[in-house]
Amino acid sequence: MAGLIGIRGLALTFTRDGTRTKVLEGLDLDIASGEFLAIVGASGVGKSTLLRVIADLVRPSEGTVTVSPPSRDAAPTPWCSRMRGCCPGGASSTTLPSASKS
Ligand SMILES: Nc1ncnc2c1ncn2[C@@H]1O[C@H](COP(=O)(O)OP(=O)(O)OP(=O)(O)O)[C@@H](O)[C@H]1O
Numbered sequence: 640m641a642g643l644i645g646i647r648g649l650a651l652t653f654t655r656d657g658t659r660t661k662v663l664e665g666l667d668l669d670i671a672s673g674e675f676l677a678i679v680g681a682s683g684v685g686k687s688t689l690l691r692v693i694a695d696l697v698r699p700s701e702g703t704v705t706v707s708p709p710s711r712d713a714a715p716t717p718w719c720s721r722m723r724g725c726c727p728g729g730a731s732s733t734t735l736p737s738a739s740k741s
């Protein structure tokens with residue numbers, strides 16, 4: 640199967656109230672087109688955060704996420720695409736949350 644999503648060296652640290660929380664670190668992952676993948680782990684390990692980064696809703700501290708082909712119609716979350724300038728709830732916006740960097 641052709642590669643669809645490629646993740647290299649992904650890291651993300653949140654900073655809230657002066658407290659740094661390292662959620663993702665050194666993550667490499669390839670997801671093929673048509674592949675069924677389950678992301679499992681204890682509560683708080685960063686599963687949802689990883690999906691938000693893949694959906695381009697949260698900016699990683701380090702690393703890259705490549706989605707191929709980068710066309711609008713092939714977006715993994717067409718209902719909420721940064722390129723389309725939309726967000727959940729139907730409100731139009733180009734402002735998306737980003738991780739705090741230090
Ligand atoms: N916007 C944010 N600001 C600061 N910390 C955050 C933010 N979002 C998530 N976190 C923290 O990042 C860590 C991972 O959260 P995440 O929601 O990705 O976990 P999860 O694996 O999806 O958990 P669950 O199984 O409970 O859904 C948690 O410690 C959480 O408190």
Ligand SMILES: [Mg+2]
Binds near residue numbers: 686687688
């Ligand atoms: Mg979650």
